[in-house]
Amino acid sequence: MNRPLDPGSWQYRELNSRAPTLSTLSDTLIALAEEGHPIVAGSADLQYSNGLVGFARRYPERFIQFGISEQNMVSAAAGLATTGLMPFVATFASFLALLCCEQIRMDVAYCAQPVRLIGHHAGISLGFYGTSHHATEDLAIMRSIADLTVVAPADGAQFAAAIRASVHHPQPIYFRIGRGHDPVVYDQDTPFAFGEAITHGIGDEITIIATGSSVHPALEATRALQAGGKSVGLIDMHTIKPLDEKAVLAAADRSRIILTVEEHTILGGLGGAVAEVMAEHGARARLVRHGIKDEFSLIAPPTHLYRHYRLDAQGIEEVARALLA
Amino acid sequence: MNRPLDPGSWQYRELNSRAPTLSTLSDTLIALAEEGHPIVAGSADLQYSNGLVGFARRYPERFIQFGISEQNMVSAAAGLATTGLMPFVATFASFLALLCCEQIRMDVAYCAQPVRLIGHHAGISLGFYGTSHHATEDLAIMRSIADLTVVAPADGAQFAAAIRASVHHPQPIYFRIGRGHDPVVYDQDTPFAFGEAITHGIGDEITIIATGSSVHPALEATRALQAGGKSVGLIDMHTIKPLDEKAVLAAADRSRIILTVEEHTILGGLGGAVAEVMAEHGARARLVRHGIKDEFSLIAPPTHLYRHYRLDAQGIEEVARALLA
Amino acid sequence: MAAEAGDRAYEGAGPPFILGYHPLEHGRNSMNTTLTQDEITRLEERARFIRLETIRLISIAKVGHYSSAFSAAEIFATLYYDTMRIRRDEPAWIDRDRFLMGKGHAAVALFPVLADLGFFPKAWLDQYTRLGSPLGDHPDMRKVPGVDFSSGSIGHALSAGLGMALGARILKRDFRTFVMLGDGEMQEGQVWEAALAAANHGLSRLIAIIDRNGFQLDGRVDDTMAIEPLREKWEAFGWDVSDVDGHDVVSVAECLRRLRDDERRAKPACVIAHTIKGKGVSYMETEPGWHLGYLAPADEARAIEEIMAGAAR
Amino acid sequence: MAAEAGDRAYEGAGPPFILGYHPLEHGRNSMNTTLTQDEITRLEERARFIRLETIRLISIAKVGHYSSAFSAAEIFATLYYDTMRIRRDEPAWIDRDRFLMGKGHAAVALFPVLADLGFFPKAWLDQYTRLGSPLGDHPDMRKVPGVDFSSGSIGHALSAGLGMALGARILKRDFRTFVMLGDGEMQEGQVWEAALAAANHGLSRLIAIIDRNGFQLDGRVDDTMAIEPLREKWEAFGWDVSDVDGHDVVSVAECLRRLRDDERRAKPACVIAHTIKGKGVSYMETEPGWHLGYLAPADEARAIEEIMAGAAR
Ligand SMILES: Cc1ncc(C[n+]2csc(CCOP(=O)(O)OP(=O)(O)O)c2C)c(N)n1
Ligand SMILES: Cc1ncc(C[n+]2csc(CCOP(=O)(O)OP(=O)(O)O)c2C)c(N)n1
Ligand SMILES: [Mg+2]
Numbered sequence A, B: 001m002n003r004p005l006d007p008g009s010w011q012y013r014e015l016n017s018r019a020p021t022l023s024t025l026s027d028t029l030i031a032l033a034e035e036g037h038p039i040v041a042g043s044a045d046l047q048y049s050n051g052l053v054g055f056a057r058r059y060p061e062r063f064i065q066f067g068i069s070e071q072n073m074v075s076a077a078a079g080l081a082t083t084g085l086m087p088f089v090a091t092f093a094s095f096l097a098l099l100c101c102e103q104i105r106m107d108v109a110y111c112a113q114p115v116r117l118i119g120h121h122a123g124i125s126l127g128f129y130g131t132s133h134h135a136t137e138d139l140a141i142m143r144s145i146a147d148l149t150v151v152a153p154a155d156g157a158q159f160a161a162a163i164r165a166s167v168h169h170p171q172p173i174y175f176r177i178g179r180g181h182d183p184v185v186y187d188q189d190t191p192f193a194f195g196e197a198i199t200h201g202i203g204d205e206i207t208i209i210a211t212g213s214s215v216h217p218a219l220e221a222t223r224a225l226q227a228g229g230k231s232v233g234l235i236d237m238h239t240i241k242p243l244d245e246k247a248v249l250a251a252a253d254r255s256r257i258i259l260t261v262e263e264h265t266i267l268g269g270l271g272g273a274v275a276e277v278m279a280e281h282g283a284r285a286r287l288v289r290h291g292i293k294d295e296f297s298l299i300a301p302p303t304h305l306y307r308h309y310r311l312d313a314q315g316i317e318e319v320a321r322a323l324l325a
Numbered sequence C, D: 001m002a003a004e005a006g007d008r009a010y011e012g013a014g015p016p017f018i019l020g021y022h023p024l025e026h027g028r029n030s031m032n033t034t035l036t037q038d039e040i041t042r043l044e045e046r047a048r049f050i051r052l053e054t055i056r057l058i059s060i061a062k063v064g065h066y067s068s069a070f071s072a073a074e075i076f077a078t079l080y081y082d083t084m085r086i087r088r089d090e091p092a093w094i095d096r097d098r099f100l101m102g103k104g105h106a107a108v109a110l111f112p113v114l115a116d117l118g119f120f121p122k123a124w125l126d127q128y129t130r131l132g133s134p135l136g137d138h139p140d141m142r143k144v145p146g147v148d149f150s151s152g153s154i155g156h157a158l159s160a161g162l163g164m165a166l167g168a169r170i171l172k173r174d175f176r177t178f179v180m181l182g183d184g185e186m187q188e189g190q191v192w193e194a195a196l197a198a199a200n201h202g203l204s205r206l207i208a209i210i211d212r213n214g215f216q217l218d219g220r221v222d223d224t225m226a227i228e229p230l231r232e233k234w235e236a237f238g239w240d241v242s243d244v245d246g247h248d249v250v251s252v253a254e255c256l257r258r259l260r261d262d263e264r265r266a267k268p269a270c271v272i273a274h275t276i277k278g279k280g281v282s283y284m285e286t287e288p289g290w291h292l293g294y295l296a297p298a299d300e301a302r303a304i305e306e307i308m309a310g311a312a313r
């Protein structure tokens, strides 16, 4: 049958490697390699999901295909790094942060190798692919590991800036990325520094602290609330570790409520990190942690899940309004 | 050479399987099996370290040797549980909670199988065997997983009681055990209930909340401080998840300072869990988290490490005194 | 269109399907391994039903693993309508044979079978992947009656199946455990841990079926991380190995009957089912991009046509 | 007693040990594979030194892996004093051959070698396992000059070595990567992931050496989780396999020289070194309990005697 297929039909691999945040990954790595940085990249049978196929086409000799063996990939990345290369290895966040947890601790973090781990499709962004493919524990897990920097960029521009900044970052890094289709939050040249939160305002009533995929909806919710006359602020806590304690405490000093928002369990992730700082400093504000409430997430198309878990702009606005009432 | 060896020489496997807390494991499982409970046990080439060799000798057909393949053991335990058996599988905490993190999440917790996971030699109790063998992240990691109960008994009696209680517990459980040589804290028949902390007193100045191997030294420290006229209390938070929030809040309501003590990183474990409750409820008390300060632990004989990290009675007392000053 | 395909598929099922094996619940070794023409026709019909339902369900989800389901259609059909000892309407029967999928992403082909067997209402299928539905891209034992184990993370299933086979032995039950694995799945180390353990424990009632369709997500298995010589690997790990044409129901069914009933074998058994990824739909058969995708209605119609035509062949 | 053993061991080393291979830093294929009597004597002497130092260090720690170190003594000696391209006093030389230990618990045998090569002060050894010491039961690259990779969790090393070999290829450096694995380690799935990948990437400069001592922690490998046929497993995973007597320095050294220099081989190479766990001390040689333990001074003295006597044999 040689008739061409209907334009409405599509193959995932063709489509997804063009997803904005993810093509950012490949494009930025290509640019860095062109500038002379010793970048190598690896993928475990997901080069179309993470867009690294672009890098692989441009630098085939610097791309390593590991097949479906994530643990081997992570340990090998550490070995690669010992030779002076800077490996970026990527796979679904659930398989990276959970399946390779011990390899990340021992071979990457403990051996202090400058490996960059890209956990993509984190949170519930894999929708109906199943709870097995959701990663709502990865921030808690990665945060428990010493000497590992943990970052969840809000959009493609911030991701690109973070990758660029990583070239001069001495520690290994876990990057947490979503589906790669994040709406734009930042201009291309917004500065980025690990561990320095971006404060979009402090509210007298509520300051929202959001990370990664939750920043954009939280920003929309904040604007809607402000438009309704509420004093609400927002902090983009792109670096979960080391946490910008100053930013947290500044907000906790002025706001009545700190509302953390993350596409993650409310245990031990962003909410947990903020709780530690607040409790340790006897902060005045009350903390409310919004996210997945310590349960296994349901399946559904991603947007339906965001709605269900109130992680879309409307949901965050509802949660905040209930607190203001 | 047929001369017998000097009595001063010893083989680990002979000695360790008699370690009190660990022989408790084997003895309790044998007793439960004799009572008719469908117990099976599995080990990954560490039956002398966890004492399961005792169970294996008594019930060879119910003991499964997995060799050095921990992940296989955990997933297989889940498969075993589907047939109506109640599997207890044990290995070093670092290899259980970290290496098998994803198998625990998916096959045990998500599949809701009544597997009991015994992570022994947790914390820094493996001393100079190396940071690779330390598990100072396991509580944070296990706590992030939904539908999993996380318990760190303080001594053999409490461990035995917890194993007994587990027979009627619907959820899978992660037990965190030390070296098996814990000093006695409780009488043999002290009652145990998952999620119900044991409050040994609330202090006006400080209430210490400790878990697992830190309970005994914390108790000693508490007594020494009390003997010095300080109003100091202690809560044994044997269940990290679900956390006894009431006990935390009751203490946070009366004490000026809550001091958590754990043989674990201060991020995301007991200290993290307590911080979440306190910050969320706007607790009055200040929180101080004592444990491993987000760094890779050194190596040394265990007692030297406890001294170094101030996790022995003297160290805990020093930390508390500094807070009282 | 989707509904039509679905209806047609279920019409094909006619009155409650008469199973060749299940009525003999208690007897093993009770049937010979040769299939009757009637049985052959039925299994082929069920494989077609599976393909058509796969298309229908994916048309609801708007994206799915057509080709991973198609390569395994005859295997699913043979297992559930010939090999396995199960009770219609009693998914949790304690003595049932167990089935696990390492390649859980082909669950879209399993759900129609389980519905057809009466394990859950067929109406559930219409909600495939919707919020609140138990049916998603991967099988979920906590939500779906008849699913013996959940999967999604490739590489765990053989271990879980090993646990079931160990459990059967401890409990002195004679059920068999069948585990379907992808060929890309051979790259996961845990598979080899389980393989080694199964051979050590002499679990002859554990049967692995490898869907050797030659492709994984990033492309050809040979280009991604080649796994040959595959037979030698399994043999070296202590397994009995058979090769079958995975699209020939006779070959598959006779092999599985034989392995199921052979009580003299001391080893676990592995079947390498040589298949074609996307089998039944010409434009998918060699195109790796179809591991995951979506067919617009016009192409869906062509796929259905081809599947029906293939059946007539 | 302990100090004495240690002193004696270092005396044995005499003036800076003259290495057969290292002076030829830049030439590969430059020497033949046959050992001279002089080289044989030296390697045997270094193996004895390793065993004596193992005893001394464990007498400091008061517990340790004697037998895991003893089975590998000739392998360590051969690698560091014959096979590997390294520079004395320059542990981080970029073109050095790399060495990784999957069985990191035998590091007690490696540290004296690294000290002997001048990678760190010998005095460090006396602080073995003490608070603040870089030297513990497992090798730690972050703390110990000359350790190419940290280990402790069995099963990672071949993957890390794979990464180094890939790095060498990308950077167009010709160093070799040697990975020592335990036979119990074969049970870890990650080893097979790495094995498959190394063969796929044609990493002929990656050489795995399996210390086939027949025992693991819980007892005999055969009783715990048997791994035979081992050669067939590695061959089926695409490796070139050699068998050697792991206590015969001639056999080990000639094999490693050959594998190191063979530029025509397209595959990674695996050496199955047949060894005896506890080799050199009679009461350890067949007793599995000695995987981990402690020798009181009297037994230590007997062990030292036996080791010295064995050397004279
Ligand atoms: C541990 C893990 N890694 C990666 C994936 C993503 N993934 C889903 S399907 C697939 C390819 C599977 O190939 P194969 O096993 O050959 O199955 P097929 O669909 O060809 O039958 C991959 C890599 C996964 N589900 N699990
Ligand atoms: C992942 C992991 N599991 C368990 C252990 C504990 N352990 C230390 S040594 C050992 C046995 C090793 O046997 P083998 O590989 O044969 O080495 P040998 O000492 O016999 O050379 C085990 C199970 C470990 N270090 N790492
Ligand atoms: Mg395939």
Ligand SMILES: [Mg+2]
Pocket (backbone or CB within 6 Å): D182, D183, D184, D211, D212, D213, D214, D215, D216, D277
């Ligand atoms: Mg061994």
